[in-house]
Amino acid sequence: MTGLAMPKPDAATLARRVEIVEDMKIIVPNEGVVDAVNGMRAFESDGLTAYRQLPLVVVLPETTAQVARILKYCNDRNIRVVPRGSGTSLSGGALPLEDAVLLVMSRFNRILDIDYANRTVTAQPGVTNLGITHAVEQEGFYYAPDPSSQIACSIGGNVAENSGGVHCLKYGLTANNVLGIEMVLMDGEVVRLGGKHLDAEGYDLLGIMTGSEGLLGVVTEVTVRILKKPEAARALLIGFPSSEAAGQCVADIIGAGIIPGGMEMMDGPAIRAAEDFVNAGYPLDVDALLIVELDGPGPEIDHLIGEVQRIAQENGSTTCRVSTSDEERMSFWAGRKAAFPAVGRISPDYYCMDGTIPRKELPKVLAGMREMSERYGLGVANVFHAGDGNLHPLILYDANNPGELEKAEAFGSDILKLCVEVGGVLTGEHGVGVEKRDLMGTMFNEADLDQQMRVKCAFDPNHLLNPGKVFPQLRRCAELGRMHVHRGQMAFPEIPRF
Numbered sequence: 001m002t003g004l005a006m007p008k009p010d011a012a013t014l015a016r017r018v019e020i021v022e023d024m025k026i027i028v029p030n031e032g033v034v035d036a037v038n039g040m041r042a043f044e045s046d047g048l049t050a051y052r053q054l055p056l057v058v059v060l061p062e063t064t065a066q067v068a069r070i071l072k073y074c075n076d077r078n079i080r081v082v083p084r085g086s087g088t089s090l091s092g093g094a095l096p097l098e099d100a101v102l103l104v105m106s107r108f109n110r111i112l113d114i115d116y117a118n119r120t121v122t123a124q125p126g127v128t129n130l131g132i133t134h135a136v137e138q139e140g141f142y143y144a145p146d147p148s149s150q151i152a153c154s155i156g157g158n159v160a161e162n163s164g165g166v167h168c169l170k171y172g173l174t175a176n177n178v179l180g181i182e183m184v185l186m187d188g189e190v191v192r193l194g195g196k197h198l199d200a201e202g203y204d205l206l207g208i209m210t211g212s213e214g215l216l217g218v219v220t221e222v223t224v225r226i227l228k229k230p231e232a233a234r235a236l237l238i239g240f241p242s243s244e245a246a247g248q249c250v251a252d253i254i255g256a257g258i259i260p261g262g263m264e265m266m267d268g269p270a271i272r273a274a275e276d277f278v279n280a281g282y283p284l285d286v287d288a289l290l291i292v293e294l295d296g297p298g299p300e301i302d303h304l305i306g307e308v309q310r311i312a313q314e315n316g317s318t319t320c321r322v323s324t325s326d327e328e329r330m331s332f333w334a335g336r337k338a339a340f341p342a343v344g345r346i347s348p349d350y351y352c353m354d355g356t357i358p359r360k361e362l363p364k365v366l367a368g369m370r371e372m373s374e375r376y377g378l379g380v381a382n383v384f385h386a387g388d389g390n391l392h393p394l395i396l397y398d399a400n401n402p403g404e405l406e407k408a409e410a411f412g413s414d415i416l417k418l419c420v421e422v423g424g425v426l427t428g429e430h431g432v433g434v435e436k437r438d439l440m441g442t443m444f445n446e447a448d449l450d451q452q453m454r455v456k457c458a459f460d461p462n463h464l465l466n467p468g469k470v471f472p473q474l475r476r477c478a479e480l481g482r483m484h485v486h487r488g489q490m491a492f493p494e495i496p497r498f
């Protein structure tokens, strides 16, 4: 692992590894435990590939009862646990720890119930996001939140990260589409939150769990809302001479009361990389491209297309194509959906950032990024969920050049600090994980972080679930609210700080 500070491995756990592996094999028989180094290599990293670490042992349970036994076993013996779905996290949320059991949920891969009357699907957490749509599309239904990784990422991981995608502008993020979960607490207790109904009694614990990044419990079942596919969908491909003009157009479309099914933006470097890669027919003489998709009944779409064209012209658009078939609409999206691998072809490595800003601040943030790009001597290509103000700058670097990864990380953290400075937040959909952990202090003060930690303590008082993620320093429940240094004397000096 590079310079990332993680909790010090627990020597007692490391010393008991053989015994722990044997006990895991009893709880999860039938090749449910991977303890050989070669086998564990496949799990040493997630989508944030700059960091890697072999776990203590990899365990792949198949039932909720097994998850409950594993967590209780670990809780009783003070052993750390890192939950993992498909391992596509871009913030290092599923990064293993040397002294932690890596609890991989990929064998939980069954759809349990499809209920068209209630418009719900209940699935095990290892089912892929797209797997849910595949299960219901023959009846004309789909699951709306659509991360670009939907072919691989798990619905359990989506709940843990509150994942989003192109269609979330109109249909909401995971949090707006999850109705219920079954989860296991660190002490082995199995809990159900929500269900097929629309609202739950009491505090919104389901809301707390959604986006909790594997720190509060392990999700073992998920019930989501499914939607009827819109009657029709058409897309516009609109070119602008500058990102500022495109950004203003986005603000004006939303300001006119139009909520497109999706509204995405790409800047010059991203357009050119995508066009080279998939030949989507993107104009190459523009500096910014908007893809605006409108869905619903045909006459409504026709009316809205006229409105969007008018707003685009008022903002100085130089090109505009409207899809006339589903094939053409999909070709508009092909470049956007392939933008990440396309950028991978023009740079040996790239670092994908994720911050969210108020839409009107887009020009200022883009100008700031250009200045940083020059200062750091590293290129940047931009892909945005423009309607949500969610930015995905891709910082281009070469890990083989000594010091470039560190430069890319510093560039990335400057971008996120700028997002916070203009009134935005550190993450839109990729989570905090380890990647943005040490930036949490730019957004939250000690009192804020203490409050968040109190929630963590209520679920996992021994701090055994996914430690080293999200919180910038390890706090113990005991020291909450009493963390001050008096005359150089640190309170609770025995607690490791990183």
Ligand SMILES: Cc1cc2nc3c(=O)[nH]c(=O)nc-3n(C[C@H](O)[C@H](O)[C@H](O)COP(=O)(O)OP(=O)(O)OC[C@H]3O[C@@H](n4cnc5c(N)ncnc54)[C@H](O)[C@@H]3O)c2cc1C
Pocket (backbone or CB within 6 Å): 046, 047, 082, 083, 084, 085, 086, 087, 088, 089, 090, 092, 093, 094, 105, 125, 146, 147, 148, 149, 152, 153, 154, 155, 156, 157, 158, 159, 160, 161, 162, 163, 164, 165, 166, 213, 214, 215, 217, 218, 219, 220, 340, 429, 430, 466
């Ligand atoms: C090419 C690419 C494109 C992407 N595009 C998008 C995008 O458009 N939108 C978006 O939001 N994200 C995107 N992502 C990020 C990633 O796919 C999402 O965060 C996804 O939800 C992670 O799911 P996963 O199953 O891979 O989870 P993992 O990576 O395995 O884990 C992610 C986090 O969830 C926790 N976790 C996983 N399963 C469980 C469980 N059952 N119970 C409790 N905690 C659990 C882990 O501890 C970890 O903290 C992209 C990633 C890649 C590689």
